[in-house]
Amino acid sequence: MIDSSGPVRRPERPADAPWLVVAVVRGAALLVVLPARVLWELLGAGVRWTDRWLLTPVGRFLERWLLRPVARLLRHLLWVPLVWLGRALVRLARWLVWLPLVWLARGLAWLAYHLFWRPVIWLGRVLAPVFRPLLAGLIAVLRWLGRGLRGIGAALWAAVRWAWWAAGRVLLWTYVVTLRPVVLAVAWVWRTTVRPVGRAVAAVWGATVTPVVHWVQDTVVAPTRAVVRDVLAALGLRRRP
Incomplete structure (x- = not known):
């Protein structure tokens, strides 16, 4: 808020620059910017004039009287003969390669049918009465072989089952004879010796060491920790809780 008891002070305006400095700056700007702008405009005008009166007419002339005739000439001298030659080669390959291969395949199929397949069919019909008993015997x-193999497989499976049962019995006997007494002995020692000794050690520890540790904690460690905390807080190295 503005205090109305006294006059209002207006901000002081900077002193105007000397007219000589302003004139020198403007003259330097004219000497630097004006020639550059004139050169830029002249360059643009030259480029536009060159494009309009030189490059465009020359390009149109070359396109009409050089590029188009050359393209037509190349089309009639190269492309059309190449297309015609390709079609002729395809037809020639069809007549000289594909059709002879087709005829050869048909001839080989006819020969295989009449010289091999029909004799095999005839021989099969003739020898069928002889091969039927042989086939039945086979x-x-x-x-019989299948039944024998099945019996052998059943015997092997029975042997494997018996071996598995025997191995289980042997392991069970080994556990009962050797491991079970050891386990019972270890359990008896644990129950009669280790557990009472452990309880006695725990009782002695609780009666002797634990009170001493609590006393040291309450009378020495805790006060020392509090003093260190206060000193650090006083020195500004730690915030007070």
């Missing part, structure tokens, strides 16, 4: 032998 099937019977295979069945």
